[in-house]
Each structure stands twice: as C-alpha cells, then as structure tokens.
Amino acid sequence: GFSIEKIAVVSAIYIFSSLALLFLTSLSTEEIAVSLDKMYADDATDVIQDLPENIQEEVLEAIKDDEHSSEISMLLNFDEDSAGGIMDVDFISANWDWTVANALAKFREQVEEVDHVYTIYVVDAQKRLKGTLSLKRFLYASDETLIKDIFQKDPISVGVDEEAETVASKMEKYDLVVIPVVDVNGKLLGRITIDDALDVIKEEAEKDYQMASG
Secondary structure (H helix, E strand, C coil): CCCHHHHHHHHHHHHHHHHHHHHHCCCCHHHHHHHHHCCCHHHHHHHHHHCCHHHHHHHHHHCCCHHHHHHHHHHHCCCCCEHHHHCECCCEEEECCCEHHHHHHHHHHHHHHCCCCCCEEEECCCCEEEEEECHHHHHHCCCCCEHHHCCEECCCCEECCCEHHHHHHHHHHHCCCEEEEECCCCEEEEEEEHHHHHHHHHHHHHHHHHHHCC
16 A cells, blocks of 8 residues: 555655756756766666667767776667666676685776675686675685685576566565666676666556555
C-alpha cells in the first residue's frame, strides 16, 4: 500500500526533478557541459538523458574531456532501466598476472578516479572478471606473490542488459553494497553501488504511485 510518508517522498523527488530540469534547460550548452565535466560518468549520463533530445548531442560534443565524453556515450547506449544504464564505470581492478607490488602501484593510479572503493576486482588479460581481492590477504602477501594465487573466485555479478530492478533485488538478496557488471563474454564493464540500486527502487515507487493515482 501507499503510506502518506511514501507518497510525500515520491512527490518530493518528482518536484525536485522537474525543478532541476527547468534550471538545466535555462543554461547554455557550454555551461551544462562544464557542470557535467565535474560529475562521475554515470551521474552525467542521467542528467543528459533528462535533457531535451535536440540538445543532448550538442552537450556531449561540448564536453572537453574526451575520455569522460566517450564513457558517457557508452552509457547512453544502454537502456536507462538496465544494469548498463545505471552502472558506474570507475572501479579498482587488478590483472591476475600482476604481482602484489605491481598491483599496489597500479591501485594508487586508479584510486584517483574512484570515490568509494568497496571492492577490488580481479580480471584476466582480456579484462574478463575472475573474482575479487581480499584486502587482508593482499596486505599479508609478499611483494612477489601473484594476484592469481590469492584472489577469491566465483564473484556474484550481473549482466549489462539485466533489468535494473532485478539488479536491485539481487543486491538486496545477497546483502551487497556493490555488484560488478559484465558483458556477454564476461568482460568487466562497471559496477553498481547500493546508492544506484536505491535510486532504482525509488523510481519504481514513483511509477507505482503515478499509476495508482491515475
């Protein structure tokens, strides 16, 4: 059922989203692009998807950071209600052929792009997800130890085309704060955090409310 509190929260989200869109469309293409440059790719993608179609491409072209722009373009290709549509493309990963010493140096480079680490993923030379790395085992291992000798196999993951609502349910079922996203070949593409999953649950509640209220 719909409690007063639930209706109030959903209504607030709807009003805030409408006001935010109104503000955004009052800015120039360049001003929007500058704002998106400072956001994570998944958040920037959400903003672009809410813009009128006739200015989406203009804003994308106005983003000065080419890598950032290409990441957003990739995310825009996925259905916004799929795992690919809500995933974050910034994460920490280790090639299983790296030594512990090599991995540590690489992590220092990668961490600059990542807000919250949560999990370190282990991939092979083709970037296919193989498992996760326990921080405790990593810290206790000698510098020459290979990642493939200390990682944990069989990680829980989701396919890039899985419905976002299904992803949220899986995270809830296994009590996960983050889950990796892979393509049909098992290549690691991104991750979905609990915040992203909660956003999906809120959006579904909003849809249910709108349908119930006609």
